[in-house]
Amino acid sequence: MIISIKVKFNPRETIIEKTDDSKYTVYLKERPVKGKANKELIKILSKHFKSPISSIKILSGKTSSNKLIKIEKQ
Numbered sequence: 001m002i003i004s005i006k007v008k009f010n011p012r013e014t015i016i017e018k019t020d021d022s023k024y025t026v027y028l029k030e031r032p033v034k035g036k037a038n039k040e041l042i043k044i045l046s047k048h049f050k051s052p053i054s055s056i057k058i059l060s061g062k063t064s065s066n067k068l069i070k071i072e073k074q
Helices: 036-049
Strands: 002-009 015-018 023-028 055-058 067-072
Touching: 002 036, 015 036, 023 036, 023 067, 036 067
Parallel strands: 002 023
Antiparallel strands: 002 067, 015 023, 055 067
16 A cells, blocks of 8 residues: 655644545654654554554655655555
């Protein structure tokens, strides 16, 4: 499954909102410094989709707030 994610920062809590069929907005507490936000995003997606961390890959947007994510169901 491939999904599109818009990342936003500094929320009161970490939230995943589904905005469309394969589009999500994710609010992260971690700032985008040295890949910390991407690591937090992968952990959150892993819990949300009940998939192992190793099955989630950032296809594009590693340094952008708009990301394309591939989740392999196992």
